[in-house]
Amino acid sequence: AQSVAQPEDQVNVAEGNPLTVKCTYSVSGNPYLFWYVQYPNRGLQFLLKYITGDNLVKGSYGFEAEFNKSQTSFHLKKPSALVSDSALYFCAVRLDVGYSTLTFGKGTMLLVSP
C-alpha cells in the first residue's frame, strides 16, 4: 500500500519569507511524486512532479520541491512567499510500475500574511 503524510494542517508565513510545506511518503517501490494546489472553490491545479533524475524539481509560480529518497520526503518550497500563494496544497504519490492510482495527502493550508 502507498501513503502520503502531510504533518502540518496549516503553515503560516509572512509575505517575502521563504516557505516550506512538508510531505513524506511510503511506497513499496520507486515513487512518482506530485504537488497540487487548490484555491478556494476551485479544482486542483498541478504544480510540479518528480519522476526521475535531478532531485530538485522546479514548477509553476516559483515553487520547487526536493526529493529525498533516504528520508522519503518531497517538501515543497518557495524562496519568497506571496499573499496570493495562500491556498490548500496537496502532495500525492504513485508507483512507477504496473497500474497504480494516485494517493493524496490530507492537504496543508498555507496562509501568507501581508
Place this chain on the structure above:
Amino acid sequence: NAGVTQTPKFRVLKTGQSMTLLCAQDMNHEYMYWYRQDPGMGLRLIHYSVGEGTTAKGEVPDGYNVSRLKKQNFLLGLESAAPSQTSVYFCASSNSQHYPQETQYFGPGTRLLVL
C-alpha cells in the same frame, strides 16, 4: 478548450434520492477519475476508468456506481443518497500516453449536500 467540466455545480438531495453527476473532458484523455474531498481527509478515489467502456473501483466505491459509455464522459451515480455522501466531488482526467507520470487535470467540483 474547456478542459474538464462538471455538472451540476451544487445539489441538495434528501436521503434516499438518486442523482447522477456528469463529467466531461475535451482533451481526448483515456483515463478519468472520480474523487471525493472531505475536510481533513484530502482526496479519496471513488472509481476510475482507463478507457471507454471500462471502470474500476477506487478506495471508497461503496454507494456509488459509474459508467463510461463515451470516451469524453464519465458519470457518477448515487442510487440512494445518504448523509455520509455529503461532500465535494471532483472529476479528473489524464493522458494515458504519459502514464504513469501523467498529470491529472481536475474539474471545478460538485458540492453535494444530502439531508
